[in-house]
Amino acid sequence: MRRRGKEEHVVGVYVDNLIVTGACTEDINSFKCEMAAHFRMRDLGTLSYYLGIEVRQGKEELTLGQSAYASKLLERSGMAECKPCVTPMEDWLKLTKASTVAKVDATLYRSIVGGLRYLVHTRPDIAFTVGYVSRFMEDPREDH
Template sequence: MLVYVDDIIITGNSTSHISRFITSLSTRFSLKDLGDLSFFLGIEVTRTKSGVHSTRSRYIADLLRKANMTNAKPVPTPMESNSSLTLLSGTHLDDATKYRTIVGSLQYRSLTRPDISFSVNKLSQFMHKPTTEHWSAVKRVLRYLSGTSSQGIYLSANNIPSLHAFTDADWAGNKDDYTSTSGYMFILGAIQ
């Protein structure tokens, strides 16, 4: 069961258990069954016999429209591999509103796109005083998303419950204060 304010997703592999659970909830709360999941909090859900695929192509299209980049030329990666953004790289933007709006939207977008998480985290570090180079990096993430808008998260119906863990650090990679950025990820299920 996933609850967000007054929206609920109930799923499982036993329809009888799901029905009993919904009946139990409906004795305490007013419920409206909207049928099979297809759209939830901006996430598009496509179900097949082999699993569930969640994307946010409409959200990406809206974001590209907001940034005036609907015809952006796609790039293969969300950030240049040798990128070394710092607080002082570039000239400060006169109005940071658009930068903050787009990066905030990208933070929300990264929930179903872990491939942009590092880039978005890096760009979020400059919200207080973004520069022209930071804005160029934001536009690169948008160009990446324009070419990969149909990608998302796939949950297989035949998942093997195995645990995988990954971790990495850049060891004093921040050129402003020499702090390290580290990250970790745990996956319960098959990696395909």
């Protein structure tokens, strides 16, 4: 974060990508010029997609989503044809680690749960459920 006067500016860095944001366009452009003087870079314009997160910018709002990511996750889990529901888990559902049913593919289960954990960034409404199924990553079974 950079501070100039009363304005605050944020620079997000991931590997070789920067996201620059702030209230003053002049300061943002000045920062980009400073960076270009020291590094070879391109300005890709207004942010629309970053690390699987879709960014929609309006005049008064900024909306983040992961619909494409969620669709791929549903396909990978074999649930692409499922209907959406209001609550992502049955009320009062009790799962236990002491189960006698067959084990499932642990690698696939962990991959899907990991994907759900990333999806929580834009879907905090599923955080409880994702945390609940994360408890079974060590030994996943069909009834989990």
